Amino acid sequence: MPNPTAAMIVIGDEILSGRTRDSNMNYLARELTKAGIDLREARMVSDDREAIIAAIKALSDEVDHVFTSGGIGPTHDDITADCVAEAFGVGIDVRDDARALLAAHYERQGSEFNEARQRMARIPDTATLIDNPVSIAPGFRIGNVHVMAGVPSVFEAMVTSVLPTLTGGAPLLSQTLRIERGEGEIAGPLRQLAEAFPELSIGSYPYQKNGVFGANIVIRGQDGVQVDAAMSRLAELFPA
Amino acid sequence: MPNPTAAMIVIGDEILSGRTRDSNMNYLARELTKAGIDLREARMVSDDREAIIAAIKALSDEVDHVFTSGGIGPTHDDITADCVAEAFGVGIDVRDDARALLAAHYERQGSEFNEARQRMARIPDTATLIDNPVSIAPGFRIGNVHVMAGVPSVFEAMVTSVLPTLTGGAPLLSQTLRIERGEGEIAGPLRQLAEAFPELSIGSYPYQKNGVFGANIVIRGQDGVQVDAAMSRLAELFPA
Structure with a gap:
């Protein structure tokens, strides 16, 4: 059976201006690979209503699971939740379950639960909450879309609470051989190896x-015996 | 006049498996921001024919300039050039100008210009070459798509040779204020500031x-006087 598929949407002008270097995509990619879920595509889009809605609609049709990061805080440029509601054609408002979590949190802190913070309790109708052990303001899941925060510590905590709820596939096994020769010298034998093991991916x-110049050759597949066999053949072809 | 727009396509299974952390997108984003070209979207796609062709077609219609990185080396998993040719409906073959560059390079090195290396001279019909001062194998431009290598040193050198050929816009000016208070406390005044300066982007x-918890507030715009005015107002609102 083929593995489940996933896509990611990274939301934020700060990524596309180059001001901030995204790290959430790499974190999610590694976690999904361990879980046996194939990340097929990642899109970075700006804080633009049309762009976010279009990306959610397109990718939620194409893959089994979509993960978003960014744009769910209390400030005016946080528009992800509203865009997700619009993409799914549902309403959105401050919701009692999310409000209760946040009200208790700010009471413990002795901070005011003001209008801006109440914005973080705006959850699309029919969505279920995603736990945020770091800063309480929840993410949410609606349909196959998981909406999570952009701050890496919060994003990573949310991924950790979401992943065990998803059905993974066979984890992808991989082995790497570092070859200190230019790709042009090894490309011919490598192509023959790829043809001899059509079920493996050889990159x-x-x-x-x-x-x-050198190259890391990565052999990936779900069948450990085949991965081992291909790696032995590769090591014979290019002894260190 | 609005600035020219751009999109990037990062091609490679190694990015989506999390094995490799992409750095080309952030490099390009910063260079484009300096040049006054707005990066609207970045897509990371796998070494999959259909996915690459679909991304090239969609993004080359949407923005003024598309930049790709990855998949133009000599090995069997390097399929970008063929996909670009198909997206533009043109033929592709080893081309004399690219072959001459590479043949001279390998002769100087005393290396064989073998079949795999000749693959790097496959250039779509009507494309113009992009100079590669690092490792000679050229990139190319066809229509509004600039096809470049994935190895960061080569990608960066190619961007450096391409950018001066493009017409930029007014560079985006930006100022940042770091505020050591949670977003929930500053969101209200920040929204009012954004409303008072509708031509600026305040993130x-x-x-x-x-x-x-704290927040970096970034004020961006093309009009330096307005950016200064908004930053002064922000600093008054939240004195250090």
Whole structure:
């Protein structure tokens, strides 16, 4: 059976202006790979209503699970929840369950639960909440879309609470061989190896270090015996 | 006049499996911001023919300039050039100008210009070459799509040769104020500030450090006088 599929939407002008370097996509990618869920695509979009809605509609049709990061805080530029509601054609308002969580949190802190903070309790109708052990303001799931915060510590905590609820596939096994030769010298034998093991994915990832070109060859597959066999053949072809 | 727009496509299974952390998107984003070109979207797609072709078609219709990174090396998993040719409905073959560059390079190196390396001279019909001072194998431009290598040193060199050929817009000016208070406390005044300066973009980027929540407020716009005025107002609202 093929593995479940996923896509990610990273929301925020600060990513596309280059001001902030996104780390959530790489974190999610590694967690999904461990869980046997194939991340097929990641899109970074700006804080733009049309762009966010279009990405949610397109990707939630294409894959089994969509994960978003960013845009669910209390400030005026946090528009993700409203966009998700519109993409699913449902209403959105401050919801009692989310409000109760936040009210208790700010009471414990002795901070005012003001209008801006109440915005974080705006949850689309029919959505279920995603736990946020770091800063309480919840994420949510509606349909196959999981809406999570952009702050990495919060995003990672939310992923940790979501992933065990999803059915994964067979984890992808991978082995890597570093070859200190230019890709042009190894490409021919590598193609033959890929043809001999059609069920495996064999990738060549070139690098340049101190003026020397080399490549990391990564063999991936769900069948450990085949991955081992292909790696042995590769090591014979290119002894260290 | 609005600034020219751009999109990026990062191609490679290694990014989506989490094995490799992409750095090309952030590099390009910062260079485009300096040049006054708005990066609207970035997509990371796998080494999959259909996915690459679909992304090229969709984004080259939507924005002024598309930049791709990855998948133009000599190995069997490098399929970007063929996908671009198909997206534009043109033929592709080893081309004399690219072959001449590479043949001279490998002769200087005393390496064989073998079949795999000749693959790197496959260029879609009507495309123009993009100079690669690092490792010679060229990128290319066809229509509004700039096809570049994935190895960061090569990607960055190619961006450097491409950017001066594009017409930029007014560079985006930005000023940042770091406020050591939770977003929930500053969101109200911030919204009023954003309403008072409708031509500026005012973003709030929360962080958490050592258990303390704060936010970087970034004010962006093309009019330096307005950016200064808004920043003065912000600094009065939230004195350090």
